[in-house]
Amino acid sequence: MRKTSQRFDLAILGADVAGLAAAGCAAVEGASVLLVKTGAEAPLDFAGPGIPNAVWRLLGLEKVTTDRPKIAKTKTLTPLKDNKIKEVFELHATRNDVIQSLKSICPDTAERWADFEGELSSLTVSPASLLHSHQHTLYGSTLDTLNEYLDDCFDHEPLKTHLAAQSLLALGLAGDEPGSAGALAALSKHAWPTNYGQNGHSFFDDFEKAVLETGVVLAQGGVEEVASTKPHSFDIKLRPGDTFTTKAVMASGVGVARASGFFANTARSPLSRYSGSSAFIRIKFDDYPETDILKDDERIFILENRQELAAARDAMAEGRIPENLPLTVEVNQRTMTAFTSFCPDQLIDDDGSRPWSDQDRQALGRLVYDRIKEHLNIRGRPSSIDVRIDISPHEPDPTNDKINRQNENRLRTPIDVADPVMAAVQMALEMTGHD
């Protein structure tokens, strides 16, 4: 057990990409920052959120790598007319590749891509800007639904399905929610998924190292309590017994806050959802899972059309696992990772509602594997399937009411936006008095 005499300007709970970036930027600006690796961070098996240009420059990441390790392609499988044969629709990381690819599939769309891409940065908005100055872009408004926005921009349905998948699958939205057009910012260049670790090299380790070189202090352990002893002073008690004092405290994201047992105190955004859980499914194989469709350095979305998103959202709201569960899938050597945001908080059947049990998790794991196998035509048997369910960060945790009440209004979290790294950085700089 230790108690440091140092009083930090800011403590950030969650040493994920957003937490690291936020801590690093605040430290570069002169703040003393404590970063807590809580163990509640979302798994980062392969790809994660992109790092914005401003953060890249501020942290001097060019010293770590000369090239941004973005994943090369995102893909969806588009059903053809007979609904049996599926065509792969691809979107590349670089504009030239995208335009070349679109030219061969839908030439009209290729002409519009540059305009559309130019619009994406203006879709990255904060709730404040949404409320105080609604932004109009060439194609519509940031209060539009994503579906309306895409329908205004493009005619090619497979492209629209792909863009909806890439923007919405992480958020658990269906695209018919007002303001969901803002999720399209996830397609912008700086938010493009980054490859944090592949083939033995870990960009995440390099990134962490670069951040720690800025003077950020890293602590490890679950958060026991955040106590406010006097104004602008918080004691953070970690599970090993260490206690740190800080002037301000934030979490890197609502997911981390919630998984640490805190009630997330965050401003709402049109991209927030109130209920619904996320599931990480890790499928391990004895050998490299052979599939012709998905390769390392790629991400595939299992979503056949945009209607499936609405159906999945509706099922989730009614406490059911969607029949056609939308999935994001990646493969890294012998491990395949699937992610979905369309799981209910509680499962509801004729006997009433119940929390997720081990059997339910197993059943979800099997369902996901079967769906992946069917779509990606995988050859090879899995050796294990692990399922982790993160229930909605906005729901109070009934099993941890004491901590919820105790810490309510004490832990600020960045807003839900399509660019979580920038949101965390902005909040950290604001809390340490920098713009």
Place this chain on the structure above:
Amino acid sequence: MTKTEIKEQKPASTGKPDSETVSDRVDRPEKVDCEPITLSNPITPSNPMTLAPEDKVFPEPQLPSAQRYTEHFDASPKGPKGATIEGGIDAIVIGASLDGMAAAALLAKAGLRTIVIESGFPMIAAEPEEFTAQFYCDPGDSLSFGIDPALLQRIDLHRHGLRFAERRMETTYYATGGKRLIAPGDLAEFANLEGDLTDRDRRRADLFIEEIQSLSQSLVPYFETGNTEAQATDTFNRWALSSLEETLSGVFDEEVLTSIFATEALRFSARRPDSPMTSLSLIRRYSGEIAGLQSSIGAIDRGLQGLSRSIKRTLQTLGVDYRHASEVSRVLVEWDRVQGVEFTNGGQLRAPIVVSCFDPDTAFLKHAGRDHLDIEFVRALESRAPQYTTLVARIAFDAKPDGPLFNEDYRRRVIRLASLATIKKCFTAARLGDFHDDAPAELFFPSAFHSGLAPTDGAVAIMRSGPAPLNPKPGRVFKDWEADAKKHALSILTSLDETAAQSVRSVEVTTETSSDVILREAEIARFLANAGGLKGYFYCGSGMRIGSPGTGAAGRRAADTALQYHKQLQSVL
């Protein structure tokens, strides 16, 4: 038709119209005579203008019937040898909706020579429609959730015959499991709600309504002028982007109260309760004002027909020229300024100000024309297919059976409640083309307030239920949708009162556009108010609706903006 001279109409504020003749001579049909109205009850501080007395102080409006207009009156300018041009007008209002006529009244009151052109736009509730033999109904919403108080103050419709048959209408809520609660007409008394509720919940409901009402008031400058500073109250920041589900979560112990607020907020909504920004939908129901009381619900005497007549009387008093003309073919635009309107017969009315209350597509794409509008504006106007609609059923009853609907709730608004979970299921069903059996519904009996809508023993009801499917299920046809909708309406009726359905003579079904979230409505309204960069063109049609429908506020806002423009023109001249 006889050839007559156009008399320049001076605004009423300057006295009676004089006989000065303007230079343009046109063919004009016989002018419809309108009785001058004498105010026998002058406005004084001791005689406030807010309400007309119950007894008949004012004469009944001596207006020609709408049929006379239709039969004899086409006042679009034309001549025997071709189209002619009529000028000497300051402002033209196209369309005779409540907002259009309100705009005309305010323009005329400010001294502008104003003409209202009905021109293919159905005048609001000219006559009740006979939807089945001997049964009549207003074409619009007979229930009033508020008339813009600023408008009432400025043109004082009460002085011109606007009366309420009911100003503080109670609401009966039917919950699942047979629970029945009666909410008072004055929501300040909501804590006294008749029904089985805890004191804690009653207090919370009171506070919750107070919070909504105060939020509505704080948002007025935002909706009126787009003043972004005015809105930043704590409640607004907390509510603006939240879903209704989130806002209502944990507020009440009794689910029935959550259902009341959810059902009221999502009345005619096209957005699910778990969608962001749906919290503010609560102000749609609670922001209106009837006879000085916020959140009250009223029934206008003689329904929309009564409202229409009082506005027309106001227009007459103010010297507004009201014409039933040929269809407007286009709005005349020279450079980036409006110069009047042209009719399908080739005639033109020239004026520097044109106010339109048609739907956005007609007002801008058809009348103004794409070529005169900003490209972005046109793009934004491109129609977007809605996903849901609101079912409106007009029901004719041969008799009033001996059930609760006719014995206890006949002069009340009746709501069949649905829980948040059920409402979400209704949206799912509607998306898939189905009516959900437990969909929320609102029922109102116009015949309880206005005689002559039904035979002596009969009754007329209007039912609204939503979300309803916009289209039939894939593979089915519209006839199936209609049959399903009628069946759905009858099943709702039976769930409220088993005896009522047996007396139904007929059910007619139609749909109403469902509302978007308030922030988007406000955004669209501000966008349309710009009129795509067209100077002199002002819009107060359906796209300007924010919050409570049919208040006339859009017309007032359009008139105010037009008056500012008029002032600018005058200063240049």
